[in-house]
Amino acid sequence: MKKLLLSGILAAAGLTSTMNAQIQEGNWIVGSSLVTSNFGLNTGAGYDFAIQPKAAYFIKDNVAVGGYVNLGFMKPGKGEATQFNYAVGALGRYYISPGEKGVDNLLNHGRWFFEGNVGVGGTSVENGISTTGLDFGVGPGYSYFITPNIGVEGLLKYNGVTGFGNEGLTSKLSFNVGFSIYLPTSKGRDIVNDVK
Template identity: 30%
Template sequence: MKVKITLILLLLVTVASSMKAGRPKRIDREIQNSMFIPKGQWMFGGTVSYSEHDESNLNFLVLKDVEGVGYTFKVSPYVGYFIKDNIAVGARFTYNRTYLNMENFDLNLGEDFNINLSNLYYLQHKYEVSGLVRTYMPVGRSKIFGLFNEARLTYGYSTGKNSTGAGTEYDGTFEKSHHLQLGIAPGLTAFVTDWASVEVSVGVMGFNFKWQDQNTNQVESGSRRVSSGNFKFDLFSINIGMTFYL
């Protein structure tokens, strides 16, 4: 009996030793061992963007006699607190205004297919609030250059108006929408002083959900629901901003 117990124990030790020997060795990458921004600091900053366009008798490919003006303005301040080294939690607020007034627009796809639109008008105000968690990682042992990733949960509300025509042919539509977004925004930061840095980040990649209600001429109503996932890198969504640390 003792011989059987001894053989069983030897077998268990052999199996455990072989499993331990076959397990791959974990590499200590020391990602969090290098402090980039210490615990207890506050950060605040933001991004601002503005673009406008003005077309007068523009002709481009199938677009003819385009007359219009418009602009887009966006401001997005944020604040955060470092609860641990290299890890901050905070909030972000965003306001976006889009305006378009197109007096004339011709789409020429051939002799038998031409579209002419005039007096197109669009105006939208969008408000967003986000909760965020941002993690930093230095580039090597550098105290100047670092990488960061910002995870966001965003709720947004917008109101807008779009219309076509004028006078008796006027058609105006008012809309209200709510949207929810869960996403990430990676980026690069570079300190220019001991307390300020320049940041470059890409647009938010993640999941989006939107609910939209419309009312046309105070008579007809409509609704729309959209859900999407976006994990593509878009060069046109790059943001540049400043962040200050206290």
């Protein structure tokens, strides 16, 4: 019993220290947010689906920069307008350290972060509004590490597209749920070499 308790304590301590190592300079983060997925089961019911793959490199501890792609398609139902969303651009993340600015970690196995993005994108509704131009977004999130290298994430984000089209600005507030894989630089090199 004592060995089991000691093993549990060491594993928890190892997870906490490894979690901090994953957001250090030189490491990578790769993941995706599933903004929404809804498939109607009734006759004539609609569906919507959106995915946001992203990758970033930690330029210093707690600070990652990278890129993202957004693709979304929504068909509300029979006879209703189809909507298509798309974007590509740069993103940045800042992870808050434990105790920093009075913000403590939730459950000691995760990190709060802020994410911002800017790029080119658009929203198009069949026979309706359309906007193409600057795609931008900002919001807080939380990554809960289920293993030392995998985090389940929630992100509350304001997203907008401004520019050209029959609507100057389209915007929305979204709650994204997804996952991220945190790779040390050496593991990232191994994956790239395996692909070659």
